Amino acid sequence: MPVTILAPKAMRQDYGQADKQNISDDSDDADSSNGGAELDYAELAKADAEGHTHKRPRIAGGDFEIVTPGEVITDDPQWMRGHGTYVAAGTTSIISSVAGTITRTNKLLSVRPLRARYTPEVGDLVVGRIVEVQAKRWRVDVGATQLASLPLSAINLPGGILRKRTETDELQIRTFFAEGDLLVAEVQQLFQDGGAVLHTRSLKYGKLRNGMFVAVSGMGGGGGVVRSRRQVWTLEAASGGGPIDVVLGVNGYVWISKHVETPEGLVEKTSGITNLDESVSATMYSSQNDRIGPETMREIARIRGVVTALVDNGLRVDEDMVMRGYHEAVEMAMVSSVGADDIYLGGERGEQLAAVLTAV
Amino acid sequence: MPREIEPSLNEKQFVLQALQEKFRLDGRQFDQYRPLELTFGDQYGVADVAFGKTKILAKASAEVTVPYADRPLDGVFAIATELSPMASPAFEVNRPTETEVLLSRLLEKTVRRSGALDTESLCLVAGQKCWSIRVDVHVLSHDGNLIDTACFAVVAALRHFRKPDTSVEGGILTVYTPAEREPVPLSWLHSPFCVTWSFYGDRGEIAVLDATWTEEQIRVASCTISLNRHGEICQISKLGGTPVEAVALLQCTSIALTKAKDFSVFLDKKLAEDTKKRNIGGFMAELRSENDR
């Protein structure tokens, strides 16, 4: 059915006669009435005949190829649609549903959004916060569209790594994790609806303490943490800060803490499985911080400054960038008048840091 | 709050498929209303309207109050809607649901803001005394299309209503009882009627009038158009939902206009019948000295 919306009629002619000086306005307005709501019937009718989405000329941003919602990516039926796209009913054209850049994997076309919430994938290392404790599981905020769940059976229970969970454990579920606790975990599986199930069945994972939490945007685009080879590493801090652990959760949650001897280290020292169990159980679910020296705290804060400066300036956050940024920040502090205590990395100083990092 | 039970997937598909085959479950045409029933109460200003199983009672009442300070020359006119659990268990007392908010806004826009009632005529003594007209809308039974029914009921009740006659002499306001002086009708300017379209299909291409509750639950969009018989739009509201072609909406509007004219004729006829019934024998009957005893 062709559109029959009438174009507004041409402007009145009678007023010009009333006042001769208006004649000049007259011609002006005649021009402008061309620019308005006159619909191109022929084109619309044609588009209707072809199907409802009339193909529009590609206006995509030159070499950058940004697509926006509603933009037809291709009419070619040989492509398959991936995330960030949809196929309009009754046609074969693949249309973008988000604003972002196109990626393709063989025949699969998908659009990576400029920014989106974290979408969990199996094997992701995430940092999360417990928001709810239920009978046999915890609900963990990992920055995704839904809360992730951590079943009681998917954590390391104290007193033996491969112990079966008992009713006693269920009753004292809060002694392991309580509301507000931070933890590092891995995505074990995904539900159909996109919900994630986590596990901490490794000595690498578990409760977090002795440090600070920073939230930046995660996977899904728009800077922030990117998936990389190594998400967790220990660095030797400058000016007597001692070793510091950095955990970059793929979900954009970052944990920076004082390095404590890992249980693996303990294994070497004690060389006995039974001793390990006890030492692990003693510290694994502790909510007490160890003593942290002021130098360490200062360096932790400096790393946090680096991370936020990276995010503020739209740079990706990974091991390489954080390490380089950190060394740069230390150098910047050296030349500053305050000395090593100058940990401020906001505003101009952040931009300066970012400029140095991008220059290389 | 007990949630409204939703129709099952099969049920939805059944209704939708039927609609696609140009068939409605109750055998009506797409642009056909259910049988309209209108009864006036014994009192002035009570109207009971039913579209099929949807039944709404509206009662108009008047009292003398002080006008609002910022509008000393206007009377007070309010429409109160109450969706009680009587109509559906999903409605709760004292907690307006979205349906109720939208209904009362629609009535407000259709009847009040369009100036159907001349509020200036309600003024008795400027800045001191005025009539306050209030219409209470009670949903007695809910089977879809509350808006059209409620609007019709409100308009019918207000047009049927008679307020006591008054006079002002030497600054003294007198309100006469019906025995002293015949009550007078409100100063009514035009009668707007709501016509609600429900849309179905992925692109909203199927348009249906006067949806039943089941049909209402599965519609993808709706559009309420309020018009009077002079062809004036008082209000249109298509509040979101699946987008519908602009041309289709224009067609809906023109059909709505014919429906509004039908409603107008129907209401005029019913009002005339009622007046006749109340006034058997006319003036002569009152003058007679004999009575029934």
Next chain:
Amino acid sequence: MPLDTSAYSLALLRVDGRRWNELRRMHAQIRTQAAADGSSYLEMGHTKVMCVVTGPSEPGPRRSAVGASGGTGVGGGSGEAAQAEVAVSIVIAGFSSVDRKRTARGDKRILEMQSTISNALAGSLHTHLYPHSAINISLHVLSQDGSLLAALINAATLACVDAGIPMTDYVAACTAGSTSTYAAGDEAADPLLDLNQQEEQELPGLTVATLGESDRVAVLVCESRVQVSRLEGMLAVAVDGCKQVREILDRVVRDKGRRMVQEGTIEKGVGVNDMEID
């Protein structure tokens, strides 16, 4: 203060110097709030609104507030479980209009607008991708000068694009009016695009939101008395205005995306034209 429309018939210029088919200056930004999932700031003339989108995320404990789709609204459909709920809240700043007054908590006009925006966006957003979750849209009105609902819809759309929530297309909105009053049956009345506050109070007008570049109308709200014959012209102008608005919104998003690619925040995409199947 009554609107002086006498000048219009002489010079065909409106009170603010525009012609009948001109939009006011429109300015928009996205990603204004770092903490939000998506955010936008939009000006249509002197109407200024901000929008913050949170989600899709786990719905909070308070549910089925008025304005949340999914219940009785047309946009929601079956239950909250199968698709995300779109909840909209509007805050109108006390200083936003000339007379400084507080808006009541349960103002039905605001509730209606919330419900409208929620249903309009639910019609475009792919809510079925996010079961058991909620998309919270919070709108703040900083300054009012007509076309408020249109500005709110546009800001909400932009913020949803920024939040990376998949949608069928932009929902772009604008208003149109007519120079005739309802009483006058004058056939010579012109339609007007994008009403400001004065025009909105004096002239009949409607708010239209369309989906993308199509002529499909998601929202059509008319709150004033107007002849049926006027509707067609007003609707045509408004639909055309929506397309212009869509272009403006699209440009904002593209500019932002381009800048992000330039800064290296996101990887460059592949061009469609140079894609070949291996």
